[in-house]
Amino acid sequence: MSVFNTVAMACPACGTDVSFELVHSVNAVRRPDLRTAILDRSFQRKACPTCATTFRVEPTFTYLDTKRKQFLAVWPSTEVANWKEVEARSQASYDSAFGPGTDGAEFAIGQQARCVFGWLGLNEKLIALDHGIDDVELEMAKLATLQAMGEMKLGKAKEFRLVGATDEELIVGWLLTRSEEIDDEYSVPRQILKDIAAAPDTWAPLRADVSGGMFVDYRRVLLGDAKKK
Template sequence: MSLFRSTAIGCPSCGTDIAFEECDSVNADRRPDLRDEILAATFQSLACPACAKTVRMEPQFNYLEVGAGQWIAVFPGRMLPDYIEIEDAITEVFDTSYGARALPAAREIGADLDVRLVFGWPALVEKLVLRAAGLDDVTIELLKLDLMRRLPEVEMGPGRELRVTSVEADALNFNWLLTEAEVPMDGFAANRALYDAIADAPEPWAPIRAQLSDGPFVDMQKLFIGEGRAAAE
């Protein structure tokens, strides 16, 4: 089921306390309307009753959609530097719920789920958009790295991210964002053939694919943060 709890947050504009139903988990199979709200950027969002400023809660919940084969732990963008510790924590949660330490019926469901960790609303939306389009998220991260080679003037690093916002028959639409503020910057479209070229010839990309997929945080941003999981271990 989808779980919420009552809390209060301060309006960042006027300081008024706002009663809020904070999400702890989303079951999109039972509540597809919540998935639609996430994609529309209206989930966990409301207007301040005092100043009418739109306020959106930072995301920190688990997203489950068995029909799409997705289990996603969502955390605020500001927590991205701690991704290795968070990976370990959410792996424990999944193992207890649907993995090795779960009941047999739950393990059967978990066997068909891809486990992912994302930071921020745009990263969650991207995972949902890619799965709906039948695209592999690891290959998309490889494509982003390939695009960086083609766009050498782009300044990439912690605090900036590149997200797929929509998919067309022959194009992938991208947008640059500031991670913590989730502020969109420039957007562009990439030919779908660039994705297909990587998917059809995986061998040259194998080492970086292994690094990107060494944990549930499948995102090229991890390559710009520290020495990675191998060094941490």
Template sequence: MSLFRSTVIACPSCGADIPFEECDSVNADRRPDLREAILEGSFQSLPCPGCGETVRMEPQFNYLEVGAGLWIAVFPGRMMPDYIAVEDAITEVFETSYGARALPSAREIGAGLDVRLVFGWPALTEKLVLRAAGLDDVTVELLKLDLMRRLPEADMGPGRELRVTSVEQDALNFVWILTEREVPMDGFAAHRALYDAIEEAPGAWAPIRAQLTDGPFADMQKLFIGEGRAAAE
């Protein structure tokens, strides 16, 4: 079931009150229209009745798509620096809903789900685009690191992220995004052969893959934030 609750937010442009149906969870198997709205960028977005400016709610909900094997916890981009604490919290939620502490029927569903944590709308959209294209999201994060080596002029670091926006037969299309404002900047295409080369050399990438998958936040951004989970523990 997809769950919403009524709230009121202030327009960031004019301050007018905007009645809003804020999302707590999305079940994309039952509501594929919500998945399409996320991909289109229209989900949780509406015009302000006062000034007409388009306002989009910060994301904070759980996304379930059993058919695609995905359970994603979505949080605002501004919360990314606290990813370890958020990982711990959402792991508890998943364990209760579909993991070890869930009912047997729910555990059966959970066994087929990849658990992910993302921060911001672009990161969620990327996960859905990659899953639809049949690409492994962790391999794509490794590809991003490889691209940074090939593009030494790239200004990578906290507050600036690289996201896949679409996948073609022979290429992955990337765009640079300012994390908190979610403002798209320059983009480029990377040949699919670069992705395939990483898939074909698992041993060479194993140490970094292990770092990326030590929690549900499987994102290269974590490598630029603090000392990581091992140091925190």
């Protein structure tokens, strides 16, 4: 079941109240149209009736796709600063639905369970799965790419995300968190994923860094470092 409720949000440009049907959970099998709308970035986006500015409400919902075996706890992009706490909360709610002894336990077998922050993080997980890309190896490849570019940093109000892939290449780029526009785009040989899979010992520390919990994301490393300073 996909569950909605209606709330009024103020237009960021003129302050007019605009009513949105906000979702609490998306069932991608029963509502494939919602998955499509997430991918084309129209989901929870509306034009203000007064000034025509289009805007989007930050996501807070669970996304379940039993066919593709994917569960995502989706949180607003601003919550990433509290990722440890939010990750723990996501894990607890996942366990209550899919943990051992629950009705959902049989669905949990082979199911990817993640927490993501913001629309960009959500889209990336859907795109990676569509292209048969393991998300842990993807995040490792992104970090290696950032390192090679000398850009091992969080970036101000932007995120380094997979936006597409071909048989030969991963298309990654810096996207602006708020507008979701691409700032810079790069092609990375898909071979890097094979290199990672072929040398597990070499890559083990980085694998541990990006995949310690449901928040499988390159920023796990960078935010962790930022906190130590």
